[in-house]
Amino acid sequence: MKLVYFAWLRTRIGCAEEEIELAPxxxxxxxxxxxxxxxxxxxxEALRDLSVIRVAVNQDYVxxxxxxxxxxxxxIFPPVTGG
Amino acid sequence: xxxxxxxxxxxxAEIARLSVGNDRIGGVASxxxxxxxxxxxxxxxxxxxxxxxxxxxRKLAEIETEAHRRWPLDAVLIIHRxxxxxxxxxxxxxxxxxxxxxxxxxxxxxxxxxLKTDAPFWKSEETPSGERWVEARAEDDAAKRxxxxxxx
Numbered sequence: 077m078k079l080v081y082f083a084w085l086r087t088r089i090g091c092a093e094e095e096i097e098l099a100p101x102x103x104x105x106x107x108x109x110x111x112x113x114x115x116x117x118x119x120x121e122a123l124r125d126l127s128v129i130r131v132a133v134n135q136d137y138v139x140x141x142x143x144x145x146x147x148x149x150x151x152i153f154p155p156v157t158g159g
Numbered sequence: 160x161x162x163x164x165x166x167x168x169x170x171x172a173e174i175a176r177l178s179v180g181n182d183r184i185g186g187v188a189s190x191x192x193x194x195x196x197x198x199x200x201x202x203x204x205x206x207x208x209x210x211x212x213x214x215x216x217r218k219l220a221e222i223e224t225e226a227h228r229r230w231p232l233d234a235v236l237i238i239h240r241x242x243x244x245x246x247x248x249x250x251x252x253x254x255x256x257x258x259x260x261x262x263x264x265x266x267x268x269x270x271x272x273x274l275k276t277d278a279p280f281w282k283s284e285e286t287p288s289g290e291r292w293v294e295a296r297a298e299d300d301a302a303k304r305x306x307x308x309x310x311x
Contacts, residue, residue: 082279082281083283132279135211135213151211153279157275157280157281158208158280159239159275159299
C-alpha cells in the first residue's frame, strides 16, 4: 500500500510518501490511522488529533469506515486550503 | 476546462478565449483569487501552494461537471496555480460563460466556493515569525453549504 502525506502531515512525519505492508487486522481507514499512530515517534505526534485529519483512498475523499486494501493509494492530510 | 500550473496566466486573454466562436454566450463571469497580505503581525511575504497531483485535476473536473449539471453553461474555465507566490500574485481564475448572466454569475460563485473546500491544495505562508500552514476556515464550509439543498 502506498501512503502519501501532504502539508503539515508531510513535514511532521518527515516524508512525502512511503510503501507499507498492511498490518494484519487493519481493514478500514480508522484501523489504518490507529496502526500508524501505534508506530510512535513522529507518527504518534503528527496524528495526535485525528479530528483535523482527512483521508483520500485512491484519490477520493472517504470516511473512517471506508475499507483499505493492499494496492490502495491512501493520502493523509489536513483540511484543504486552496482557492 | 481545467488547468493546474505553476506559471501565471493572462486574465484578459483567457476570458476572451472563452467566448470565441460562440455567439450564444451573452455573459462571462469571472473570479480571480490573489495572494493577500493583511499587514500587521500577520504580514505575509510569500505563500507556497502544495497540491495532490492527479486528485487535484480529478476533483476540479468533478466540480466543473457539477456546475454544468446545475446551470446552462457554454464554457467553464478553472486555472489554479501551485508553487511559491508573492502578495498580489494571481492564485486562481474561475470563469463561466452562459447565454444568461444569472447562470454565469451563480456558477462562478458556486465553483469558487466548492473549490475552496474540495480541491486538494494547501497553503503555507511565510511570515516574520516563520512559516505556518494556513488553517481551514469554518466560513468556507458554510459558504459551500449554501449550494446544498437544505443547507445554509
